[in-house]
Amino acid sequence: MNASSSREQGQPGTTSPLGTERRHHAHEANGDHVVELRGVSKRFGSVTAVEDANLALREGTLTSLLGPSGCGKTTLLRLIAGLENCSTGTITIKGRSVDRLPIHKRNIGLVFQNYALFPHKTIGQNIAFGLKHRKVPKALTMEKVKRALEIVRLPGIEDRYPNQLSGGQQQRVALARAVVFEPDVLLLDEPLSALDANLREEMRVEIKLIQRALGVTTILVTHDQQEALAMSDEIVVMNQGSIQQVGHPKDVYRRPCNPFVAGFLGQANVFPCTIIGGVESSGDLLRVRLENGMELIGDASTSDATAAAKEAGKAATIVIRSSEISLSPNDVTSGDGNAAKGVNQFSGQIVDSSYLGDDAHYLVNAGDLSVKVISRFGRKIGQDADQMLDSDAPVGMTAPHEACRILFST
């Protein structure tokens, strides 16, 4: 439920799970966009941490900033929070420029990796901290703290101290403290990275449910792609200070716009290639030659490259997700893309295999190429469900043309 939908239906307002009337701010000029960045850059001396970032975040959504270490995601979050000033560009929150506003005037909730609870204050006092600064009356404060603890499923622990809680519980309290004053935006900086793997997965779901229940527009910084894919309405993939792609997790995963995004998200085979030409039957399919001479057919529809970039002789990259290659225990007739069949077929030899419970990971040599393949075990009655293919075995590999993405460097 977001404020704009109730506006459209002519409703006066809604009551949040934290008990107050939702404020409908005057941000109609920006439609549903709660946070907007226009041409935002940040330089530290000679280092450009963020370069010309343009983003618009819809009300009530969870957006992840995802990318490798040093790509600028924390800096971008700190710019939105007001912990850093932009070198160029402008940031608006709910329609008003916050460029000159310090953090405490931006109505932002923050959760960091290391909880940052005050150790000598009780849980109740920790959560009430932001309300005290907003001069909320005591009785209402106690009510809001109680509700916030119920929302994070830790009711009645107001009088305990942080060191009496587990890491996961402390992180829930940090979340309660960040949302209790009903911020316009919730910023989460690697909130789960200090937790062990099982708890992290549990907390992913928990945070997502709380975020949805509150309807608070949220930005999450993470370098963990599983976390971003599992939790986000939108993912912003960054590299070297620049936003590479913004989209729904499925689109970013299935339809990466450039070789960086394709290689960063999921397990993929990324091979340099040269364009040979188009395939008659389809404008989006191109025939390419790999460095080892192998010819494949791939789909260039996700790339917004110009027609000139797709001409014969031009360099490109072909990306084949490991999970989109099927292995068969027999050698196949190597063939480029047999256009009529709609698949590329090539043969190779398994050089390494790993059993991972639900999947088998294989490394297959195909004439100078190392191809990574992930096979999901099927559950077939009467068969050994976890049957692995033998190492050293000759195998055939098949990948549909549309699963072989041809991308161009931008």
Ligand SMILES: Nc1ncnc2c1ncn2[C@@H]1O[C@H](COP(=O)(O)OP(=O)(O)OP(=O)(O)O)[C@@H](O)[C@H]1O
């Ligand atoms: N205060 C600073 N002074 C100088 N350089 C900085 C400062 N903060 C960040 N940088 C540089 O800006 C770049 C982006 O850093 P940032 O912390 O935003 O990346 P990140 O994607 O969050 O990385 P990580 O996942 O490792 O935290 C890096 O090259 C970093 O060294």
